[in-house]
């Protein structure tokens with residue numbers, strides 16, 4: 001039996017992972033499931049899958065979780081420390097699918113115990129790439145990409161020498177506002193931004209797709225995961241979302257990975273790696289699809305992409321600062337306190353502000369310093385949002 005834990009089990013990626021695992025109950029032994037506020041979902045899945053422990057991130061939700069688990073034999077726990085303890089329980093494979101920087105410490109706990117980490121939480125590598133890679137190497141743990149673009153690139157690179165890679169192309173759908181006139185973006189609402197043309201995902205990543213902050217995070221994630229120089233990582237707009245990544249080799253060959261817009265492909269690949277298993281995803285009918293289209297992303301519409309380049313050139317702890325500022329700007333946009341395009345202004349202002357605090361941005365990459373940089377960036381972002389003059 002393969003011992004499995006799922007961090008962020010109640011979310012979009014977590015539920016797709018459970019969908020796959022529940023199809024083969026005799027193959028997996030569920031150690032821990034974690035969630036946030038969706039206690040009913042967490043408790044139901046923990047009971048159905050026979051998890052050893054269910055953990056909510058929020059202390060105030062513990063009584064509800066205990067009550068929902070009464071008589072089931074599933075242990076209940078709550079709080080950030082309990083999340084890390086659950087992630088540290090011996091397991092062979094751990095899905096990291098918490099949203100945001102909150103996923104970093106539980107992911108590290110899973111790596112430290114030597115588990116294979118299936119990484120959907122891109123924020124982990126954006127905020128702490130070198131630290132995460134070192135911790136994995138020290139524990140002999142494997143990290144497998146679950147972001148569909150990174151999974152696609154990983155599959156294109158199988159058996160290849162990364163040093164021979166000329167370019168890695170990550171595709172992007174362009175999100176909800178791809179075809180909107182630019183002047184309309186100033187009035188875009190959270191509900192409009194949370195509608196993705198192709199993928200069904202959590203609210204935050206869907207809005208990040210509309211702003212391209214999601215792709216900005218993915219470019220940095222790819223740099224950390226594959227160790228490629230930033231100038232070899234490109235972004236290409238591909239509205240059909242059927243090619244997820246392309247890898248260009250030194251001999252001119254361009255290898256593309258195609259698949260349906262269904263996260264169960266990338267999750268299933270990581271679950272069965274290094275083998276392939278039959279997965280319950282649609283098969284592409286290329287004759288039916290007919291044409292695949294591509295174009296370059298527009299820098300004015302998607303300023304997040306330039307900010308990601310700035311972060312990669314800057315180094316230090318700018319990735320943690322970038323991500324935290326983006327999270328606060330996104331919170332403010334969702335709460336209707338910040339216009340859509342002002343999210344990028346906020347992040348740019350925070351990156352500028354960080355330059356005046358070398359002790360934060362140029363601190364050694366330790367967990368403590370990353371958490372400090374993250375907290376400072378949130379503080380700077382809140383200040384910027386409060387005092388903006390363009391309202």
Ligand code: NDP
Pocket residue numbers: 007008009010011012013014034035036037038039057083096097098099100102120121122123146147148199200201202203204205263
């Ligand atoms: P969701 O918002 O759907 O789910 C997030 C999960 O994290 C839920 O289980 C949620 O609990 C939990 N959670 C929320 N806040 C906290 C917190 N502070 N501490 C601990 N747990 C918390 O997100 P997605 O599944 O869409 O995305 C998860 C991660 O995977 C993100 O990093 C995203 O970028 C990445 N990803 C997602 C893809 C997708 O298709 N959705 C594709 C590729 C990558 P609850 O809901 O119970 O409150």
